[in-house]
Amino acid sequence: MPEKLMLDLIKKLELPQNPPAQELCSQSIYRVPKILTDVNSQAYEPKLASFGPYHHNCCHLRPMEESKYNALLQFHRRIARASRTLDDVLIAMRRVEPRLIAYYDGLQVEEDDEDCLERGRFRCHNWLKEKDEFLKIMIVDGCFALEIMLADKRFAAGEQSEYDAHDPIFGVERMIYVVPHLKRDMLLLENQLPLLALSTLAAIDGSGIGDVNTLIKAFYNLSSASPEDRIIDECFHILDLYRKILTSEGEYLPSEENIQSATKLRNVGVSFCKSKTNSFRDISFNGGILSLPQLKVDSTTESSLLNLMAFERLHATAGNEVTAYVFFMDDLINTADDVALLRNEEIIKGLVDSDENVFKMFNKITKEAKLTGFTDDIISVNSKLNTYCRKRMRRWRANFVETYLKNLWIFISLLGGLIFLALTIIKTVYTILQYYNV
Structure with missing residues (x-):
């Protein structure tokens, strides 16, 4: 032996x-x-x-x-x-x-x-x-x-x-x-x-x-x-x-916190627009506007992104830009409503059979992927977005939108209550004025 x-x-x-x-x-x-x-x-x-x-x-x-x-x-x-x-x-x-x-x-x-x-x-x-x-x-x-x-x-x-x-x-x-x-x-x-x-x-x-x-x-x-x-x-x-x-060259930094989804960002007043180029590095946030590169989604998109991410993972000097972009988009897209919002702004475009499938695609391709760190430009955007969202008035605005404007019937009830309150105030003022005129 x-x-x-x-x-x-x-x-x-x-x-x-x-x-x-x-x-x-x-x-x-x-x-x-x-x-x-x-x-x-x-x-x-x-x-x-x-x-x-x-x-x-x-x-x-x-x-x-x-x-x-x-x-x-x-x-x-x-x-x-x-x-x-x-x-x-x-x-x-x-x-x-x-x-x-x-x-x-x-x-x-x-x-x-x-x-x-x-x-x-x-x-x-x-x-x-x-x-x-x-x-x-x-x-x-x-x-x-x-x-x-x-x-x-x-x-x-x-x-x-x-x-x-x-x-x-x-x-x-x-x-x-x-x-x-x-x-x-x-x-x-x-x-x-x-x-x-x-x-x-x-x-x-x-x-x-x-x-x-x-x-x-x-x-x-x-x-x-x-x-x-x-x-x-x-x-x-x-x-x-x-x-x-x-992509382009960049440094990689650890992510301190994830950003909120697209619909939640919209609720605090963030607007979305298509970037001037389709580069995955062309992401910016200025003046309350988040600019994102257009992504054309079709039957080959999932395969292309997975192979790009696999190359970055297996090749030591390849970089991390595509993986960082995919994880950033995964943070933005938590539901089909997030996809619909981005599609309306032409940030997501192409042969999309359903918003639900696009949401599932991003959720799926990040399942086993590992992110060693975001690129420096995404870190900067994350920081600006989180600072923007933390301001008290914007938090109140978001809570108001989430509580009262997300559901049509709740909104109608709120509107009816406000109208009733306004009529009550007008009636009270009118009664007081009538009393003093007498």
Whole structure:
């Protein structure tokens, strides 16, 4: 027994140890842990297409593989016009292969790994033993992602498509229905491709794709999300770029107290308005007016927010801006009435089937999330709001609204009582005046 224990320990020591610091800095594409997927596992899983190794070859995603090779064929035709070949692609991608591998967490997973079998969400594979297959995925999926964004850009500009009109993905009529689902799949944390792969492929393309960041911003209509056309720092992948455009750098401070709900804030005299930008950091409170960025809610919103929050939680240097924004909104939204108020001010907009569902969404996505601290701008807004609400006259106003104006019948009774009191006073005064005139 002691000998067996010693052999087991030695075997463990022979396994690859922690990666070097440089590799950890690049690592930014993670398998989402079970504690997060338990809230809503479907929010982290692609519906139409896999990008990268984690969901590669999943049964329900295989139908998209043929379209990927159609995209690769179109990419090949374009680079051929620039006198380039697939050999040039392979050489360029082989050169950055070690860096591409370093982006992914847990690529070295054996087929019989018990933890992997328990997760049951991935086709487990030791990609480090099959680097050629990994590189093929980077090329095929990378070309597919570029083709989707490029085709969408040309479609929006009214340009003629390079694809057959009946193509199941890139056909003009099909793109209208398929692209929204692909946009959603391309924002999943487990479904990310390194921007290094996309930029390497774009550099070989001779058709003038241009800056990949600009292409992604146009694809997600993010050009007006930030207050100014600032330079985005080097990003790891599409989800990282999406998050950085929606947020900005900031410090994180502990939250001293939560703010009141939107309807309660309105009762103390707070007004609401839409911010000038859609940046999650564009939150302010001045002159009794709370300005909030517009949030477009649709069938993909919950998935997008959960994946952004998962990336912030798993990547040490990602920041906390999206999580702070979501918790701030969760404080504001305690009932469907709060959603209705924000929707009337166009702060919440989109394909909202019911205010109750939006309320439940925010309540659900913060259930297992952890907030390490609010951003400095939200702390400032919280402080101003709480100071505003603590003033005595505003507290009386809020109590009056809550007690007498929230229920129609109570309000009618109050109004009737006031009218009766006024008539009684008038009658009394009239009687006194009549008495002295006599």
